[in-house]
Amino acid sequence: MDPEISSSTRLAFTFRIVFLTWNYFVARDGNSQRGRAPSEFPCLTDMDLDRISYLPGHVIDQILSHLSIKEAVRTSVLSSKWRYKWATLPNLVFDNQFVCVAAQDHMIVKNKFLRTVDHVLLLHSGPINKFKLSHRDLLGVIDIDRWTLHVSRKAVKEFVLEIWKGQRYKIHSCLFCCQSLTHLELFNCWLKPPSTFKGFKNLKSLDLQHVTLAQDAFENLISSCPMLERLTLMNFDGFTHLNIDTPNLLFFDIGGKFEDISFESTFQLAVVSIGLYVNFEINQSRFRGSYSNLLKFFVNLPNLQRLEIQSYFLKYLAAGVVPINLPRPCIDLSYLSIRINLNDLKEISAALCLLRSSPNLQELEILVTLEFSNQFSVGHLGVAEMVAIVNCDGMQARQEEQTLMITHNYCWEDVFFSCPEMRMRKVKIDGISGIKPELDFISFLLLHCPMLERMTVIPVSNIGTELMRQLLRCRRASRQAEILYLDS
Amino acid sequence: MKMMKPYVWLQTSDDSIQQVEQEIAMFCPLICQEIIQKGMGSSKNCAICLPQQVSPAMLSLILDYCRFHQVPGRSNKERKSYDEKFVRIDTERLCELTSAADSLQLKPLVDLTSRALARIIEGKTPEEIRDIFHLPDDLTENVEVEEEHVDDRSVDDLLSFINGNDGGKLNILTILIFVFT
Numbered sequence: 001m002d003p004e005i006s007s008s009t010r011l012a013f014t015f016r017i018v019f020l021t022w023n024y025f026v027a028r029d030g031n032s033q034r035g036r037a038p039s040e041f042p043c044l045t046d047m048d049l050d051r052i053s054y055l056p057g058h059v060i061d062q063i064l065s066h067l068s069i070k071e072a073v074r075t076s077v078l079s080s081k082w083r084y085k086w087a088t089l090p091n092l093v094f095d096n097q098f099v100c101v102a103a104q105d106h107m108i109v110k111n112k113f114l115r116t117v118d119h120v121l122l123l124h125s126g127p128i129n130k131f132k133l134s135h136r137d138l139l140g141v142i143d144i145d146r147w148t149l150h151v152s153r154k155a156v157k158e159f160v161l162e163i164w165k166g167q168r169y170k171i172h173s174c175l176f177c178c179q180s181l182t183h184l185e186l187f188n189c190w191l192k193p194p195s196t197f198k199g200f201k202n203l204k205s206l207d208l209q210h211v212t213l214a215q216d217a218f219e220n221l222i223s224s225c226p227m228l229e230r231l232t233l234m235n236f237d238g239f240t241h242l243n244i245d246t247p248n249l250l251f252f253d254i255g256g257k258f259e260d261i262s263f264e265s266t267f268q269l270a271v272v273s274i275g276l277y278v279n280f281e282i283n284q285s286r287f288r289g290s291y292s293n294l295l296k297f298f299v300n301l302p303n304l305q306r307l308e309i310q311s312y313f314l315k316y317l318a319a320g321v322v323p324i325n326l327p328r329p330c331i332d333l334s335y336l337s338i339r340i341n342l343n344d345l346k347e348i349s350a351a352l353c354l355l356r357s358s359p360n361l362q363e364l365e366i367l368v369t370l371e372f373s374n375q376f377s378v379g380h381l382g383v384a385e386m387v388a389i390v391n392c393d394g395m396q397a398r399q400e401e402q403t404l405m406i407t408h409n410y411c412w413e414d415v416f417f418s419c420p421e422m423r424m425r426k427v428k429i430d431g432i433s434g435i436k437p438e439l440d441f442i443s444f445l446l447l448h449c450p451m452l453e454r455m456t457v458i459p460v461s462n463i464g465t466e467l468m469r470q471l472l473r474c475r476r477a478s479r480q481a482e483i484l485y486l487d488s
Numbered sequence: 489m490k491m492m493k494p495y496v497w498l499q500t501s502d503d504s505i506q507q508v509e510q511e512i513a514m515f516c517p518l519i520c521q522e523i524i525q526k527g528m529g530s531s532k533n534c535a536i537c538l539p540q541q542v543s544p545a546m547l548s549l550i551l552d553y554c555r556f557h558q559v560p561g562r563s564n565k566e567r568k569s570y571d572e573k574f575v576r577i578d579t580e581r582l583c584e585l586t587s588a589a590d591s592l593q594l595k596p597l598v599d600l601t602s603r604a605l606a607r608i609i610e611g612k613t614p615e616e617i618r619d620i621f622h623l624p625d626d627l628t629e630n631v632e633v634e635e636e637h638v639d640d641r642s643v644d645d646l647l648s649f650i651n652g653n654d655g656g657k658l659n660i661l662t663i664l665i666f667v668f669t
Contacts, residue, residue, distance in 0.1 A: 049580065049622035050621060050622045050623055050624065051580055051583035051584060051587070051621075052579075052583045052605065052621045052623075053621075053623060054587075055583065055586060055587055055590070056587075056590060058590075059586060059587070059590050059598060059602060062598065062599070062602040063602040063605045063606050063609070064606070065606075066602065066603050066606030066607075066610075067606050067609060067610060071609065071610060071611075074614065075609070075617075077614050077627060078614055078617055078618060078623050078627075079618065079623040079624050079625065079626055079627060080624075080626045080627055081623070082623070083627070
């Protein structure tokens with residue numbers, strides 16, 4: 001059958017039914033209102049018992065918003081009153097729940113998905129607050145352009161697009177003109193803002209994962225979202241220099257390969273998590289002289305409260321000169337998490353610099369990276385990180401360096417000779433294999449944290465009781481300190 | 489300056505007037521506005537007239553809710569388990585409560601009850617939902633007109649989409665045919 005004829009017949013049929021049902025309901029509503037006037041009848045009719053249908057529209061919307069869109073749309077078969085109640089649903093979420101069919105055929109699922117989104121959008125009326133498209137069989141198809149255009153005309157506030165399969169989907173340029181956006185979340189997309197792009201004036205939260213974006217486009221995007229409070233960047237390509245210049249930023253989470261990162265006017269930024277997925281050592285030679293990544297990184301972060309340093313980022317911070325202290329301590333920093341190679345002197349001194357410069361730290365988490373082949377096995381890193389490690393040439397370099405470092409007789413007491421006492425209450429050390437630098441580090445912390453309440457030690461698997469014996473011997477500055485040994 | 493009084497007078501939909509602790513009643517934004525902006529509720533003569541949706545029974549339920557959550561120092565777990573028990577009432581009263589809470593602009597309670605109502609609807613067939621909420625089954629009349637047009641191939645599709653895989657009656661589903669084919 002000619003698909004075009006078939007669809008046009010269906011369309012004609014569709015309109016006929018809409019017309020028929022519309023006529024029917026107009027007539028029916030008229031009747032029911034006339035019928036309702038004498039309400040003094042003593043017996044309870046169904047209408048008196050049916051309370052849910054008479055709840056205000058915004059309350060019905062709220063009820064329906066707790067259901068999947070499939071279930072919400074299904075309510076249209078309940079009764080005439082419920083015919084179009086779902087149509088004003090402000091949040092349209094098309095995800096895996098939304099199409100579940102017995103058919104395993106991806107083409108059928110895909111076609112059904114496309115058709116249903118079309119129809120839901122066609123029948124929907126009223127404003128769209130949120131539009132989310134995330135289905136495991138969704139490719140970056142041209143239909144998405146049409147939906148993007150539709151919802152951006154409807155002044156959508158939250159736009160979430162996750163392309164699970166295939167190549168990066170090029171975002172339709174109309175999205176970049178959508179000034180109503182407050183939340184934008186894109187997965188596996190290619191962003192190419194038009195030359196007329198003026199930024200998102202109302203955008204508060206931006207989440208880009210597996211995206212491609214040119215360097216200049218990235219800079220332009222970040223600096224032209226003045227209201228931005230939350231920024232997440234994961235596994236991106238096209239840009240490697242990150243200059244974060246957004247005055248209202250509070251939360252920043254990044255994981256990817258980049259060459260350098262700096263902050264400008266981010267004076268409110270409180271929560272930062274950074275993972276560098278590429279071994280920085282390759283570019284180390286650039287950092288001769290008095291240049292210090294640590295100093296550069298913290299200069300515009302006066303309000304930092306939580307900081308996570310993941311993958312190779314400590315190595316990045318340790319590049320160049322590592323100062324003893326930061327010129328301005330991180331007064332508000334209460335939580336610090338560091339992935340560290342305890343055989344790397346520079347990483348240790350960078351970590352110590354952070355500990356010295358965080359007088360009000362309450363909680364410290366140390367993720368230990370020692371033997372490369374073991375530590376970077378399953379469980380310690382995300383898939384993306386592992387891919388990054390496999391892709392880079394760092395493995396060889398790290399192992400060589402390890403043997404070099406291990407010959408240094410590093411003494412914690414020497415380093416912290418004039419160190420003020422630390423105020424941590426909780427310390428967690430994950431990935432311990434029981435070698436000397438680790439035990440030195442643990443005993444050093446126990447000796448210098450008089451407020452310590454709990455130290456959690458998580459060893460790598462298949463480790464004997466020797467580590468436990470060693471831990472028991474450690475002297476503790478805090479009377480209340482307990483050691484929690486979490487053996488798997 | 490107005491004197492803050494510990495009690496406030498409220499008039500419910502049946503015209504009865506009662507005295508309740510102001511601190512608790514103030515939890516409802518609507519009552520709060522009446523007291524602060526209009527100076528109402530300070531005596532029996534100028535009792536705050538509550539919206540039609542608030543019957544004495546609903547008011548007492550709502551005040552119970554406010555009283556519990558007004559106490560400081562309760563853990564989130566405690567609050568959650570109270571909330572869970574609180575909405576374990578029959579669906580008619582749940583709807584009435586939703587309507588009353590909405591009219592008093594008590595957002596957290598509306599949120600709680602609409603979540604509970606959604607849970608009731610979730611996973612049920614249209615027949616079951618109609619039974620529970622006493623909805624009139626008034627959509628089937630015009631179905632006959634459409635039924636003859638139903639495309640056989642799409643019924644399976646439709647059934648599986650609308651009802652998951654549990655099957656269902658054709659007549660009510662054909663209504664939706666233009667949505668999902």
